[in-house]
Every structure is written in C-alpha cells, then in structure tokens.
Amino acid sequence: MFSNLPILPADPLWGLSAAFRHDPRPSRIDLVVGVYRDATGITPVLDVVKAAERRLAMEAPSKAYRSLAGNVDFNDGMAKLLLGADPARLARQFTMQTIGASGALRLLADLVARANPEATVWSTDPAYVNHRPLMEAARLRVNHYRWRERGGVVDVEAVLDDLAAARRGDIVLLHGCCHNPTGIDLPLEGWTAVAELCANRGLVPLVDIAYQGFGDGLDEDAAGLRLLVDRLETVLVSASCSKNMGLYCERTGTATVIAADAPALRAIPGTLERITRSNYSMPAEHGAAIAAALLADPEPWRCELEGMRRRVVGLRNALADALERLGLPEEMCGLRHHKGMFSLLPLGPDAMTRLREEFAIYGTQTGRINIAGLHPDQIEPVAHALARVSSADRRSVAA
Numbered sequence: 001m002f003s004n005l006p007i008l009p010a011d012p013l014w015g016l017s018a019a020f021r022h023d024p025r026p027s028r029i030d031l032v033v034g035v036y037r038d039a040t041g042i043t044p045v046l047d048v049v050k051a052a053e054r055r056l057a058m059e060a061p062s063k064a065y066r067s068l069a070g071n072v073d074f075n076d077g078m079a080k081l082l083l084g085a086d087p088a089r090l091a092r093q094f095t096m097q098t099i100g101a102s103g104a105l106r107l108l109a110d111l112v113a114r115a116n117p118e119a120t121v122w123s124t125d126p127a128y129v130n131h132r133p134l135m136e137a138a139r140l141r142v143n144h145y146r147w148r149e150r151g152g153v154v155d156v157e158a159v160l161d162d163l164a165a166a167r168r169g170d171i172v173l174l175h176g177c178c179h180n181p182t183g184i185d186l187p188l189e190g191w192t193a194v195a196e197l198c199a200n201r202g203l204v205p206l207v208d209i210a211y212q213g214f215g216d217g218l219d220e221d222a223a224g225l226r227l228l229v230d231r232l233e234t235v236l237v238s239a240s241c242s243k244n245m246g247l248y249c250e251r252t253g254t255a256t257v258i259a260a261d262a263p264a265l266r267a268i269p270g271t272l273e274r275i276t277r278s279n280y281s282m283p284a285e286h287g288a289a290i291a292a293a294l295l296a297d298p299e300p301w302r303c304e305l306e307g308m309r310r311r312v313v314g315l316r317n318a319l320a321d322a323l324e325r326l327g328l329p330e331e332m333c334g335l336r337h338h339k340g341m342f343s344l345l346p347l348g349p350d351a352m353t354r355l356r357e358e359f360a361i362y363g364t365q366t367g368r369i370n371i372a373g374l375h376p377d378q379i380e381p382v383a384h385a386l387a388r389v390s391s392a393d394r395r396s397v398a399a
C-alpha cells in the first residue's frame, strides 16, 4: 500500500539540529532552533509554570472531556491578551484553543478555504518556513510580498507595491511582531498603511503573533494588531503560548476571528468546531490550564517574560556592539534594530556553511540566527567568525 510513496528529504532545520548534536567540537554554538535559551543554555520551564502545574496536580477535579472550543477561561484570557481589555473589541471576536499557533494557522486556513476557496494568501518573502505548507495543506494558493529592511524597519512601500496585485477576499499573512526569520517589524505608520490598503482593496489580514512579549513588551507588541482590529471589519489571528510562556511541547495556542459585530460571528464557532471535530476532536487541556492560570494572575508571568525579553535584547546589543568594534558595515550591525529572537544575516549559503564547518557556529543556510541561543561568553568569538565569513562573502559577491 505505501510502496508508491516517495521518500521525502529530512526537514532541513531538524537536520541541522541533528548535525549540531553530533558535532564533537566543544566550542560548537547552536543558533538554529527557534527556542529561548537561558544563561545556562537550556530552555527553562518558567517558575510560574511550575507553580501552576503543582497547583493543577493537587486541585484539578477531573480529566473528563472539555468543550470542543477547549478551555474557555484560557480562550477568554488570550482574547484579552491579544486585543486588550476593550469591551468593544472583545464583543466582536471568537477565540478557540488550538494545537499551538501551527494548529491555529491551519484551522484559520481551513476556515478561509471553506468561505472563499479562491482566496490567495500573501505571505512575506522571506517567510516563516511553515507558512506556505500550512496554507497549501488547506488548498489555498500562496503568493509573496517583499519583506525588506529600510533604516531598521520594513520598507513599507515595497510591501504596498507587491500587495497592489492582491484581489478582493485575499488574505494578507502578517507577523504581529518579531518577524521570523528577519527580525524586522512594521512601524506603527506601516500598520496604518496596511490597514488602509486592506480597507480599500477588501483584503483580510491574518496576523500570526507567535512572539508576543519578546519585542518591546506584551501590549506594545500587540499595537499593530489592535490598530487593524479598530480599523477593519474582519481580522484573523493565530497566537502561541510556546515562546512567551515556554509551553513549546504542550502545543498551546489560539485562533481568533474578529468580525464587524457579534451577529456577523454567528457561523464561526460552529464552523471552527466542525473543522477540528473531524480532525483531532478537541485540543489537549494541560497547556491551556497552565496558561489560563498565568493569565488569571498575569503580573508574575509578565515579570518572568520581561526577564527573557531583556536577556535577548542585551545579547542582541552586545553582538551589534562587537560587530561595530570590528568595523563591519551597517548591513551586518543592523541587527541591533531587529526585534525578538531572530535576525537574518546578509550572508549566503557558502558563508553559512563556512561558519558551521570552520567555526562550529550553526545558523540556517538562509542566514537566520537565533540570538537567544547565545551565551555572553560567545559574543566575541561569534562576532569574529561573522567578520571573517562576511568579508569573504562580500568579496565573492563583488568578484
């Protein structure tokens, strides 16, 4: 039965991580995988998560099935986290627990495919590696718009030029903050311009906000999303507790649909529940119960998250300082302006291979590095290695 199936190549990111694990050099540095690491190099379970898990173990009354939409307290808490405690916004939304942001993206793609199978999804170029596969799995077409840097923020004109080809009913897939892989974010004026474009052309934004709290802060990072919600009738949102609560393997996230008003949402809960019912029935409770506890008493969590955010900003600035001291050009030092864990270095695959083979520094072949994977002691050696491979890279481009 399965003999006709082609043997597919291994996922390149997981392949690089495996190569890292087998690298015997003690100086090896993993800047590949998109997870936060603390000063000891591990991806920690947050203290607030451990405390919530202890309470759940003692107090959880039952493991009986929950609702098809998942944990309702969690859904309410996430809606407030995303949209703020604004009753007008909250009255226009329906939020449903999903299997991480990946599950939310797929669920929303399935919803779009049911409502408008002709829709094209416009995704950034470069994009998060799984955006295209998730959208195409729902049989939606995918096109790209440029996501380029200009003075530390996105070149909004390039975005608007490319999106001029989008048709009414198309989806604009945006990263709410901390763009993966570039780290370049939209300034607030850019969000205004995108909102105007969507309003004038009948486009629907799908905001993937997987890193809320890692850019400038929880509310600051949601400012663009909230602006869209205030100016447009329809907005879709996928959110994740993987990064900002460190609940990666608990697969906890939400899909939110915002419509013009409450009556316009009538068909949404039933449709979303029908889609998940025929797939995995309902999401798992544990991660959502933890997240609901964090959201019910948010200050200790906000404080721990802020510590993670500051650590990444500190590492980013230290690396940018070191690159500047070595006299590298602005295009290399510009990572100071980026947000979140990632930056896309202006380095080609040859330079990234050299970085790995000669200096035991692992980034992706496309030039993405995860700043959160660095230890302060590694800043200088990484900066020197980047200086070596980038000057050779520039010479080869010039030749």
Ligand SMILES: Cc1ncc(COP(=O)(O)O)c(C=O)c1O
Pocket: 034, 099, 100, 101, 102, 103, 128, 175, 180, 208, 210, 239, 240, 241, 242, 248, 252, 253
């Ligand atoms: C931009 C973006 N969206 C979505 C996801 C998926 O997140 P989750 O682990 O919650 O499925 C990631 C994970 O790396 C991501 O970077």
